[in-house]
Amino acid sequence: MKYFSSRGGMQPQSFSEILLEGLAPDGGLAVPDHYPQVSLATLESWKNLRYGELAFEVLKHYATDIPQADLTALTTKTYTEAVYGTEAITPVRDLFDGMKVLELSNGPTLAFKDMAMQLLGNLFEYQLARVGQELNILGATSGDTGSAAEYAMRGKKGVRVFMLSPAGKMSAFQRAQMYSLQDPNIFNIAVEGLFDDCQDIVKAVSEDLPFKSRQKIGTVNSINWGRISAQVVYYFNAYLRVAAKVGDPVSFAVPSGNFGNVLAGHIARMMGLPIRKLVVATNENNVLDEFFKTGVYRPRTSKETHITSSPSMDISKASNFERFVYDLMGRDPKALKALWDQLAKDGKFDLSADPRFKEVEAKYGFVSGCSTHADRLNTIREVYQRTGTLIDTHTADAVKVAKPYVEVGVPMVVLETALAVKFAETIEEATGQVPPVPKAFEGIEKLPQRVVNMPISVDAVKQFIATHTHL
Numbered sequence: 001m002k003y004f005s006s007r008g009g010m011q012p013q014s015f016s017e018i019l020l021e022g023l024a025p026d027g028g029l030a031v032p033d034h035y036p037q038v039s040l041a042t043l044e045s046w047k048n049l050r051y052g053e054l055a056f057e058v059l060k061h062y063a064t065d066i067p068q069a070d071l072t073a074l075t076t077k078t079y080t081e082a083v084y085g086t087e088a089i090t091p092v093r094d095l096f097d098g099m100k101v102l103e104l105s106n107g108p109t110l111a112f113k114d115m116a117m118q119l120l121g122n123l124f125e126y127q128l129a130r131v132g133q134e135l136n137i138l139g140a141t142s143g144d145t146g147s148a149a150e151y152a153m154r155g156k157k158g159v160r161v162f163m164l165s166p167a168g169k170m171s172a173f174q175r176a177q178m179y180s181l182q183d184p185n186i187f188n189i190a191v192e193g194l195f196d197d198c199q200d201i202v203k204a205v206s207e208d209l210p211f212k213s214r215q216k217i218g219t220v221n222s223i224n225w226g227r228i229s230a231q232v233v234y235y236f237n238a239y240l241r242v243a244a245k246v247g248d249p250v251s252f253a254v255p256s257g258n259f260g261n262v263l264a265g266h267i268a269r270m271m272g273l274p275i276r277k278l279v280v281a282t283n284e285n286n287v288l289d290e291f292f293k294t295g296v297y298r299p300r301t302s303k304e305t306h307i308t309s310s311p312s313m314d315i316s317k318a319s320n321f322e323r324f325v326y327d328l329m330g331r332d333p334k335a336l337k338a339l340w341d342q343l344a345k346d347g348k349f350d351l352s353a354d355p356r357f358k359e360v361e362a363k364y365g366f367v368s369g370c371s372t373h374a375d376r377l378n379t380i381r382e383v384y385q386r387t388g389t390l391i392d393t394h395t396a397d398a399v400k401v402a403k404p405y406v407e408v409g410v411p412m413v414v415l416e417t418a419l420a421v422k423f424a425e426t427i428e429e430a431t432g433q434v435p436p437v438p439k440a441f442e443g444i445e446k447l448p449q450r451v452v453n454m455p456i457s458v459d460a461v462k463q464f465i466a467t468h469t470h471l
């Protein structure tokens with residue numbers, strides 16, 4: 001498998017190369033030259049695989065330059081009961097009214113990011129040893145990528161993590177998870193802005209090619225294809241658990257911000273997984289919902305971005321949307337680049353009159369909706385009253401948005417992207433219940449925190465990296 005840039009400006013590269021590369025040199029995102037096809041017969045043969053075995057079966061199509069014996073060793077080592085607390089790794093539980101919940105948050109940091117990040121940590125370690133290189137990871141987080149990356153990379157040889165987070169915008173638990181880490185290879189930087197500002201800095205640093213190459217800069221956000229490919233696996237796993245028989249349709253509802261998670265569902269669908277609908281659920285930051293309803297894509301400025309009680313989705317410029325639009329434009333990098341040039345000039349583009357936009361639902365299964373703080377409270381309360389379980393605020397957004405799209409005879413699987421304890425304040429507001437704190441995190445909010453504050457400045461971040469890469 002070879003990878004190209006969505007904007008056309010990258011020589012073909014292998015999986016291992018783009019794994020360390022992150023953003024493509026022309027500012028675009030790495031995309032595979034084709035989507036491997038999985039037949040129903042193959043799907044049937046995967047039914048009884050363990051999660052690590054299934055991950056190997058899916059990823060071997062993408063990581064074609066990693067010897068299969070090594071890849072299987074990596075996936076088996078990553079997806080264990082010891083790390084995820086359950087042999088199923090991502091169990092599915094019943095909710096109500098035709099909906100089910102896919103548990104993706106049983107990993108070390110209690111959010112779905114662990115599913116890919118734990119593998120990425122092992123892949124980085126493996127690949128860096130193969131090429132004898134070090135890696136300085138520059139990441140942006142709105143709350144969960146940061147801790148998942150830091151827990152996956154802490155203590156890893158030859159890897160440092162520089163993680164930008166929006167100062168004061170994450171939950172107290174999320175802040176404590178990241179900032180309480182004292183490992184010498186972890187650096188937390190709180191930026192006086194929002195997630196989008198942090199992500200812009202990551203991209204600007206990555207686009208300075210001499211600096212990137214000199215400082216060996218890599219990424220762990222979903223702009224890194226390695227993240228996306230690992231996330232494709234749980235759609236296959238959930239499908240095999242939920243479909244009454246292989247070939248039956250299943251829908252998925254996905255709390256969405258940077259569009260990485262639902263893009264992984266789109267890729268699973270492009271590979272032949274019988275997904276009926278992909279429900280894109282946003283919070284009050286509804287840029288994606290607006291696009292799927294109208295064809296107009298208008299990312300908002302930081303000033304127009306709402307700070308909400310599902311803070312990890314407070315994103316107005318979804319990086320991975322570019323990968324979907326690349327597919328929508330017939331995988332034509334020139335057409336994609338023209339749209340992104342227009343975006344840079346006008347701040348938006350409009351596909352409402354384009355016949356390809358009209359097929360978004362029929363051809364790709366995408367539908368969408370948005371949710372508010374009041375919706376979140378009502379949904380968390382309803383789930384608690386009807387099932388006795390607590391769901392987090394992001395999962396609640398997806399349950400709310402999924403409801404009108406549930407069809408008789410088609411299971412609707414809602415992706416649980418975090419555990420309630422990460423957003424305890426809102427859960428208590430909704431239900432009067434304080435979510436139980438797992439033993440590993442008892443007292444975490446009282447631990448000393450290690451974080452550096454910074455303005456929104458690419459130069460300040462570069463300088464910080466340059467002075468800390470020898471440590």
Ligand SMILES: Cc1ncc(COP(=O)(O)O)c(C=O)c1O
Pocket residue numbers: 111112143144145222255256257258259260261262312313394395417418
């Ligand atoms: C808890 C939670 N839910 C949903 C999302 C949105 O996922 P994505 O950015 O892949 O769209 C995020 C952040 O990415 C998150 O941390």
Ligand SMILES: N[C@@H](CCOP(=O)(O)O)C(=O)O
Pocket residue numbers: 140141142143144145146195220221222223257258260312313319
């Ligand atoms: N919601 C994320 C934001 C970054 O998303 P990513 O999937 O691109 O890493 C977070 O919690 O940090």
